[in-house]
Amino acid sequence: MTPTLTALLCLGLSVGPRTRVQAGILPKPTIWAEPGSVIPWRTPVTIWCQGSLGAQEYRLHKEGNSGTWDKQKTLEPGDKAKFSIRYMTDVYAGRYLCYCLSPTGWSEPSDPLDLVVTGLHDKPSLIATPSPVVTSGGNVTLQCGSWVGLYSFVLMKEGERQTSWILDSQPAPSGGSQALLPVGPVTPSLRWTFRCYGYYSNTPQVWSLPSDPLELLVSGVSGKPSLLTQQGPVVTSGQSLTLQCRSDVGYDRFALSKEGARDPPRRLGRQPQAGLSGANFDLDPVSPSHGGRYTCYGGQNLSSAWSAPSDPLDILVAGQLPYRPSLSGQPGPMVTSGQNVTLLCQSSSSVDTFLLSKDGAADPPLRLRSKHRAGQHQAEFSMSPVTSAHGGIYRCYGSLSTSPYLLSQPSDPLELLVSGTADTLSPPQNNSDPSSGK
Numbered sequence: 001m002t003p004t005l006t007a008l009l010c011l012g013l014s015v016g017p018r019t020r021v022q023a024g025i026l027p028k029p030t031i032w033a034e035p036g037s038v039i040p041w042r043t044p045v046t047i048w049c050q051g052s053l054g055a056q057e058y059r060l061h062k063e064g065n066s067g068t069w070d071k072q073k074t075l076e077p078g079d080k081a082k083f084s085i086r087y088m089t090d091v092y093a094g095r096y097l098c099y100c101l102s103p104t105g106w107s108e109p110s111d112p113l114d115l116v117v118t119g120l121h122d123k124p125s126l127i128a129t130p131s132p133v134v135t136s137g138g139n140v141t142l143q144c145g146s147w148v149g150l151y152s153f154v155l156m157k158e159g160e161r162q163t164s165w166i167l168d169s170q171p172a173p174s175g176g177s178q179a180l181l182p183v184g185p186v187t188p189s190l191r192w193t194f195r196c197y198g199y200y201s202n203t204p205q206v207w208s209l210p211s212d213p214l215e216l217l218v219s220g221v222s223g224k225p226s227l228l229t230q231q232g233p234v235v236t237s238g239q240s241l242t243l244q245c246r247s248d249v250g251y252d253r254f255a256l257s258k259e260g261a262r263d264p265p266r267r268l269g270r271q272p273q274a275g276l277s278g279a280n281f282d283l284d285p286v287s288p289s290h291g292g293r294y295t296c297y298g299g300q301n302l303s304s305a306w307s308a309p310s311d312p313l314d315i316l317v318a319g320q321l322p323y324r325p326s327l328s329g330q331p332g333p334m335v336t337s338g339q340n341v342t343l344l345c346q347s348s349s350s351v352d353t354f355l356l357s358k359d360g361a362a363d364p365p366l367r368l369r370s371k372h373r374a375g376q377h378q379a380e381f382s383m384s385p386v387t388s389a390h391g392g393i394y395r396c397y398g399s400l401s402t403s404p405y406l407l408s409q410p411s412d413p414l415e416l417l418v419s420g421t422a423d424t425l426s427p428p429q430n431n432s433d434p435s436s437g438k
Contacts, residue, residue, distance in 0.1 A: 026052055026107035031098045033115060038207070039088040041119035050080035051100030051107055057081075061109075063095040074100075093117040093205040114205055121208035122148060124198045126155075127262040128214060133297075134192075136220045136305070139184030142194060144211065147176040150198030154207065155181055158193040169198075183216075188305030192216035217257070217265050219297050221305040223249050225278070227256075227296045227313045233364050234316045234357050234397070234407070240284035243294060245310065246276050251298030254279035255306065259293040283315075291317040291405030314364055316355070318397060320406035323349040327356075327396045327411035337420040341386045345396035345411065346378035352401040354379035359393040359413075370398070383416075391418040 029051035039045045049058045055074050058081035062069040072081035081100075085092050093116060097109040124146040134140045144153040150169055157163045167179035177198075186192055193215040197207040225247035235241050245254045257265040268279040277298070283290050295309040325347035335341050345354040354377075357365040368379035377398070383390050394414045397407040 026055070026100060026102055026104065028108040029055075029058070029098055029100045029110045031096065031110040031113045033113060037113060038116045038118060041117055042087045042089065045085045045088050045092075045115070047083040047085070047096060047098075047113065047115070048080055049083070049098035049100065049110065052102070053079045054102045055079055055100035055107075056103070057101040059099045059101070061097045061099070063097070063112075069096070088117050090117055090120060090203070090206045093203070095205070116205045116207055118197060118207045119209050120206050121150065121198060121200075122146070123209035124150065124153065124196055124211050126194060126196045126211035126214045128216060129262070131257070131260075132214060132262075132264050133217045133219055133257045133295075133309075134184075134186045136188055136218050137185045139182060140186065140216060142181045142183055142196075142214070143178055144181075144196035144198065145172055145176060145178040146198050146208070148198075149177050150208065151177075151201040152199055152204070153179040154197045154199070155179075156195050156197075158195070158213075159191060167196075186216055186218050188218045188221050188303070191304045192218065214264060217255055217297060217306050218304065219306045220308050222298070222307045223247070224308040225249070225251070225254070225296055225298045225310050227294060227310040228362075229313065229315075232357075232361075233314055234318055234355075235286045235290075236319050237287055237317060238285050241282070241286050241290065241315070243281045243283060243296070243313065243315075244278060245281065245296035245298070246278040247298050247307070248276055249298060249307070251277045251307070252301040253299045255297045255299070256281045257295050257297070257309075259295070259312070261292070265297070286317060288317050288320055288406055291315055291320075291403075293405070314405065316365070316397075316399075316405055316407050318407040319409055320403075321349075321398060321400070321408040323347055323398065324409040325351070325354065325396050325398050325411045327394060327414045329414060329416060333414060334417045334419070335386055337387055337418055338385045340382070340384035341390070341416070343381040343383065343394060343396070343414065343416075344378060345381065345398075346376045347398050347408070348376060349398070349408075350400070351377040351398035351408075353399045353404065354381075355397045355399065355407065356381045357395055357397070359395070361392070365397070386416075386418055388418050388420060391416055 029049050031049050034046045059071045060069045060083050070083050096113045100107045124144050127143050128140045153167045155165045169177040169179050172178040195210045199207045225245050252270050255265040255267045270277050271279050293312045293314050298307040325345050328344050330342045351370045355365040370377040395410040399407050
């Protein structure tokens, strides 16, 4: 259903200048609420009514009530009156009009003021799809949702001029109700922070608690930082993991985003680094949910703009699939520089992709699609011609296309020895822990 993009012109703002309607009749007064017209449960609010000089009395009417809701004398000196509510509840929520009385008679009614109370229903969710990270000039869809089947949602954009929309709800695919609002093009010249509320059709001025705030991260304005981890890209459940975002640009704040995550990016202030600006994002203890593709961004405190994204960093969680592939070298683990070498990773279990990692290497693991031969799933990693740089300890893993960042148990380690250097003829070492994934 297309959202009803009706701005709520009466939410916390004066309704406009006074205008004379005809000779001999007072211009209609202006009505507004302080600190605003959207008020949390049991907090104070004041309704103001301002007319012309000479007005003697003001009356406040609430829609649905037959008589005058309240009346006040004009404050001296001045041309307005105030109506105070000490504790806002659903009793006071509704639509109000005010009038003023002068020696020549009663004024026209003011424009209406919708006074809203919040906090009477559970807060809805607010997410951005496909992601809360948006390239400058891009578009995004905001989704308000609730499990309790709210009739309508109100989406508010925070800022100097608060903008609001009423969104008709529709059934959500997973149950409950939702409303969608396309937003864009998004630019870094503004802050894009939103909240949403929900209400039922029979009580349009009685709203839920506000959703958690959602701030869109507008990227692509300045130079990208780098993202790395000292622990390496292959980790195991329970271990510590820190992702480091670094830049030689003097950024004041950093954000870490995970591909496909609906949660807003994690944000940190600048942390002292030797000659660099940066921040450390701790993700420990590692769990399967930490597997995924990450990017980071840098920004300045005085600007809403963020940098271009870092190059992506894949975090792979080993030990999540119940099998262990085997790893062997052809023609063997001891080779001569310049020779052709193939590392063969294979498994009798179903595997979509094999990954080959080298202990201590900063580069991500090599990936190859699995091939099925003679009852085995396998992949051949060619290292031709081999050099001394290829020497080291290797392990291989399997993964499925449905969860590419969750890996099998590691293979037993294979040490590749390349002759021709002084330190490559030592015997294979057997003290590596096969279950460590390193």
